[in-house]
Amino acid sequence: xxxxxxxxxxxxFIIELDTGLxxxxxxxxxxxxxxxxxxxxxxxxxxxxxxxxxxxxxxHTGEVCAQALYSGQALTAHSAETTLxxxxxxxxxxDHLAWCETRIAQLGGRTSVLxxxxxxxxxxxxxxAGALGDQWNLGFVAETEQQVEAHLASHLNKLPESxxxxxxxxxxxxxxxxxxxxxxxxLGAAELPAPAKFLMKxxxxxxxxxxxxx
Numbered sequence: 176x177x178x179x180x181x182x183x184x185x186x187x188f189i190i191e192l193d194t195g196l197x198x199x200x201x202x203x204x205x206x207x208x209x210x211x212x213x214x215x216x217x218x219x220x221x222x223x224x225x226x227x228x229x230x231x232x233x234x235h236t237g238e239v240c241a242q243a244l245y246s247g248q249a250l251t252a253h254s255a256e257t258t259l260x261x262x263x264x265x266x267x268x269x270d271h272l273a274w275c276e277t278r279i280a281q282l283g284g285r286t287s288v289l290x291x292x293x294x295x296x297x298x299x300x301x302x303x304a305g306a307l308g309d310q311w312n313l314g315f316v317a318e319t320e321q322q323v324e325a326h327l328a329s330h331l332n333k334l335p336e337s338x339x340x341x342x343x344x345x346x347x348x349x350x351x352x353x354x355x356x357x358x359x360x361x362l363g364a365a366e367l368p369a370p371a372k373f374l375m376k377x378x379x380x381x382x383x384x385x386x387x388x389x
Contacts, residue, residue: 205273206266210347211340216281223335228284229387230330231341234348235275236287236386237323240297241268244319247301248312257309260362264316264355271351274344281340287386296378313364318372320356322379324349 219227245265252258279286287293304315327349334342367375 203269203273203276205270207270209274209277210343211274211278214340214343216340217335217337219282219335219338223338224282225284227334227338227341228279228282230333231275231279231282231344232284232287233383233386234327234330234345235272235279236290236293236382237326238268238272238275239290240293240382241265241319241323242272243294243297244301244304244315247298247303248305248315249301251302251305252312253305253309257312257362260313260358261316264358267351267355271348274348278341278344287389289382289386289389293382293386310363310365311367313359313362314367317356317359317364318367318375320352320359322375324352324356326379326383327352 242265245261245268249258249261249265252261276286301315305312327345330345331342331349334345
């Protein structure tokens with residue numbers, strides 16, 4: 176039984192390692208249609224394209240971090256129900272990853288060179304969150320998604336008004352993040368203490384500030 180348990184853990188670790196490599200190196204595929212598929216491209220200036228592209232680069236790195244967090248959390252989650260919820264949310268985040276990457280290319284931009292660094296850090300945070308128990312694990316999901324939802328709302332205010340394609344993508348992403356937070360609460364997420372929320376915001380600020388430029 177011990178050997179079987181070790182093998183199962185090893186298999187799970189290999190799967191999560193593969194997820195990380197595909198997130199960082201492979202072109203993501205969306206299971207859902209791209210939200211902006213039927214929206215015409217706006218006549219944006221060079222500066223507007225650069226700004227929208229940088230905002231979407233930030234969002235793309237956020238989705239890279241989401242993949243890492245969910246992988247780490249699923250690896251150490253205590254119950255099958257929590258693991259399943261994390262994997263379902265991760266699939267929708269994969270859609271987001273594909274939408275962001277495609278939009279960045281359309282705007283003539285690039286993804287962040289810091290993605291591997293943020294993936295490693297987020298995966299580690301996810302492993303720790305999962306090890307603390309399912310209530311705290313889900314609480315971490317709920318708080319993360321609530322902060323991301325607020326972050327996306329700020330991007331809607333910063334985008335050029337005419338860039339309806341980017342705007343539509345962010346709006347759907349925002350709806351998905353709110354749903355993930357609500358689902359985590361329904362599964363019994365604990366309310367994180369204020370110091371933990373503050374630390375998460377500081378890490379998020381570091382990520383958003385650096386990846387806008389890099």
